[in-house]
Amino acid sequence: MKLLVTGGAGYVGSVCAARLLEAGHEVVVLDDLSTGHADAVPAGARFVQGDIADVIGEVLAEGFDGVLHFAAKSLVGESMQDPGKYWTGNVLTAIRLLDAMKEHGTPKLVFSSTAATYGEPREVPIPETAPTHPTNTYGATKLAIDHAITSYAQAFGIAATSLRYFNVAGAYGHIGERHAVETHLIPLVLQVALGQREHIQIFGEDWPTEDGTCVRDYIHVTDLADAHLLAVETSVAGEHRIYNLGNGTGFSVKQVIDTCREVTGHPIPAVVAPRRAGDPAVLVASAERARTELGWKPERADIAGIVRDAWEFTKTRQGA
Amino acid sequence: MKLLVTGGAGYVGSVCAARLLEAGHEVVVLDDLSTGHADAVPAGARFVQGDIADVIGEVLAEGFDGVLHFAAKSLVGESMQDPGKYWTGNVLTAIRLLDAMKEHGTPKLVFSSTAATYGEPREVPIPETAPTHPTNTYGATKLAIDHAITSYAQAFGIAATSLRYFNVAGAYGHIGERHAVETHLIPLVLQVALGQREHIQIFGEDWPTEDGTCVRDYIHVTDLADAHLLAVETSVAGEHRIYNLGNGTGFSVKQVIDTCREVTGHPIPAVVAPRRAGDPAVLVASAERARTELGWKPERADIAGIVRDAWEFTKTRQGA
Numbered sequence: 001m002k003l004l005v006t007g008g009a010g011y012v013g014s015v016c017a018a019r020l021l022e023a024g025h026e027v028v029v030l031d032d033l034s035t036g037h038a039d040a041v042p043a044g045a046r047f048v049q050g051d052i053a054d055v056i057g058e059v060l061a062e063g064f065d066g067v068l069h070f071a072a073k074s075l076v077g078e079s080m081q082d083p084g085k086y087w088t089g090n091v092l093t094a095i096r097l098l099d100a101m102k103e104h105g106t107p108k109l110v111f112s113s114t115a116a117t118y119g120e121p122r123e124v125p126i127p128e129t130a131p132t133h134p135t136n137t138y139g140a141t142k143l144a145i146d147h148a149i150t151s152y153a154q155a156f157g158i159a160a161t162s163l164r165y166f167n168v169a170g171a172y173g174h175i176g177e178r179h180a181v182e183t184h185l186i187p188l189v190l191q192v193a194l195g196q197r198e199h200i201q202i203f204g205e206d207w208p209t210e211d212g213t214c215v216r217d218y219i220h221v222t223d224l225a226d227a228h229l230l231a232v233e234t235s236v237a238g239e240h241r242i243y244n245l246g247n248g249t250g251f252s253v254k255q256v257i258d259t260c261r262e263v264t265g266h267p268i269p270a271v272v273a274p275r276r277a278g279d280p281a282v283l284v285a286s287a288e289r290a291r292t293e294l295g296w297k298p299e300r301a302d303i304a305g306i307v308r309d310a311w312e313f314t315k316t317r318q319g320a
Numbered sequence: 321m322k323l324l325v326t327g328g329a330g331y332v333g334s335v336c337a338a339r340l341l342e343a344g345h346e347v348v349v350l351d352d353l354s355t356g357h358a359d360a361v362p363a364g365a366r367f368v369q370g371d372i373a374d375v376i377g378e379v380l381a382e383g384f385d386g387v388l389h390f391a392a393k394s395l396v397g398e399s400m401q402d403p404g405k406y407w408t409g410n411v412l413t414a415i416r417l418l419d420a421m422k423e424h425g426t427p428k429l430v431f432s433s434t435a436a437t438y439g440e441p442r443e444v445p446i447p448e449t450a451p452t453h454p455t456n457t458y459g460a461t462k463l464a465i466d467h468a469i470t471s472y473a474q475a476f477g478i479a480a481t482s483l484r485y486f487n488v489a490g491a492y493g494h495i496g497e498r499h500a501v502e503t504h505l506i507p508l509v510l511q512v513a514l515g516q517r518e519h520i521q522i523f524g525e526d527w528p529t530e531d532g533t534c535v536r537d538y539i540h541v542t543d544l545a546d547a548h549l550l551a552v553e554t555s556v557a558g559e560h561r562i563y564n565l566g567n568g569t570g571f572s573v574k575q576v577i578d579t580c581r582e583v584t585g586h587p588i589p590a591v592v593a594p595r596r597a598g599d600p601a602v603l604v605a606s607a608e609r610a611r612t613e614l615g616w617k618p619e620r621a622d623i624a625g626i627v628r629d630a631w632e633f634t635k636t637r638q639g640a
Binding site: 081082091092098099140144154 | 399402404407415418422451453464475
């Protein structure tokens with residue numbers, strides 16, 4: 001298949017682009033490099049630099065079998081301070097993409113949705129049938145796009161899949177997390193191990209969990225990439241399928257920090273700070289639907305392995 | 321207060337504009353007349369004809385205390401066939417409005433949301449805490465706007481209210497329902513009484529309800545207008561409050577038709593057709609929150625009175 005990967009110069013997008021190439025697909029990456037890195041675009045992919053809202057019609061006019069849409073603004077804190085950037089940058093852009101797919105008859109779409117569409121969970125692990133009450137603007141914009149995709153899939157026969165990620169981590173060779181503004185736990189902890197940061201902050205140790213710190217579901221970025229490959233290969237015209245992607249096992253903030261200490265051999269000082277508003281105590285996915293319907297099977301669920309891959313990438317980058 | 325009423329040439333918007341004028345507020349109506357009628361704009365309101373996406377910045381620049389945002393595409397069937405019209409026409413337009421309110425510091429917003437944001441109800445009567453799983457594009461676009469309003473209210477201190485209407489009916493003097501494409505039960509039944517339509521269709525009489533036809537909650541348009549007045553007068557900066565508006569009492573399609581027969585004296589032939597996809601059996605509001613927090617008290621909950629006002633309006637229009 002000939003596939004367009006938007007945001008393919010970012011962390012998850014570039015790993016997925018590499019995985020699609022390995023599987024024998026033709027890949028074009030579209031990215032405005034506002035947060036991505038040109039050198040993350042995998043060899044073998046054609047790279048187009050541009051803003052989706054401006055160029056998507058022109059790009060899709062050359063004919064594609066599908067789009068994997070990763071491009072997005074994705075900082076939760078920023079989304080609360082500057083919601084217009086997210087409603088315009090994420091939702092408006094997605095509407096332009098969907099309109100262009102309709103116009104050019106692009107048959108398939110895989111969208112990067114998020115666990116943040118659910119908000120505070122009423123049941124754990126979280127199934128896809130759970131209520132969607134996002135507690136931040138980032139999650140609300142992703143939910144609006146999920147709903148828009150349902151509309152377009154039904155009306156125009158698009159074969160669509162939304163994948164709702166829980167916490168993505170790990171690395172794939174030379175491709176890993178390197179955000180200008182890093183907000184994710186594992187890369188932040190590893191920055192302490194590298195001496196770039198004095199300590200790691202733990203936001204609350206009085207949560208109703210076993211050790212009092214928040215519990216999250218970590219998924220290896222290559223397992224995530226496998227799910228995208230399965231989604232684009234198995235989706236059905238006119239249907240919009242939604243799958244949670246996680247391992248179904250939660251690790252606490254303290255467990256993750258301990259794992260990082262073991263992997264890096266660094267003491268990694270931790271400082272307890274107050275809880276952050278909007279943080280749920282536990283976020284763990286039920287990925288039963290992805291296992292059953294997509295045939296997806298995460299192969300790197302081990303948290304030590306996830307941290308080890310992230311650490312190898314981080315050290316290499318640091319040395320580079 | 322100086323208030324902007326978008327969609328103020330439409331059915332609900334024009335009745336609300338009239339009610340705001342009676343309460344002593346200054347009213348400017350902005351409407352593109354794509355579905356509204358210039359002669360529905362109440363005397364005493366200044367009328368600006370234009371498209372929100374084009375002119376909202378210029379209009380709000382003159383300084384307003386608040387916006388009542390009624391302008392929208394609102395045909396459920398059309399929304400399923402042509403979703404782009406709804407995602408662009410409703411959601412993009414609302415984002416432009418919110419951006420302009422932020423830019424010009426407009427402090428208050430009241431938004432016409434809908435019971436369609438809930439979709440198939442899990443409990444009846446429906447409270448505002450119910451899950452929001454819209455089953456049609458119209459409802460999904462209104463939900464996206466509700467979420468966008470929450471974002472902007474929190475970030476920029478806007479005093480915002482979303483009112484989720486159930487079935488609005490009745491008339492207010494010379495202002496009533498006259499849609500080019502009529503999809504609402506009471507006006508359709510009254511068209512049969514006027515001889516403009518041979519019969520009324522009943523979509524399914526095998527629903528799990530007392531008489532087998534769908535049950536809906538009807539609210540008089542003047543009661544609805546009162547709720548808007550209360551909302552704009554009591555809202556609080558930085559908060560986005562959401563209220564269901566209905567009478568908490570359901571009437572079946574057959575009960576509504578029988579009431580129309582009594583009021584008009586016309587036999588009104590009815591024909592049973594298959595169920596329509598996406599129609600829930602029962603949609604009834606819990607409006608407890610509006611009663612408690614807004615101090616709202618519907619005064620025309622009687623279905624016969626609602627039909628009588630609609631009939632008086634319809635006959636007068638017909639004669640005009």
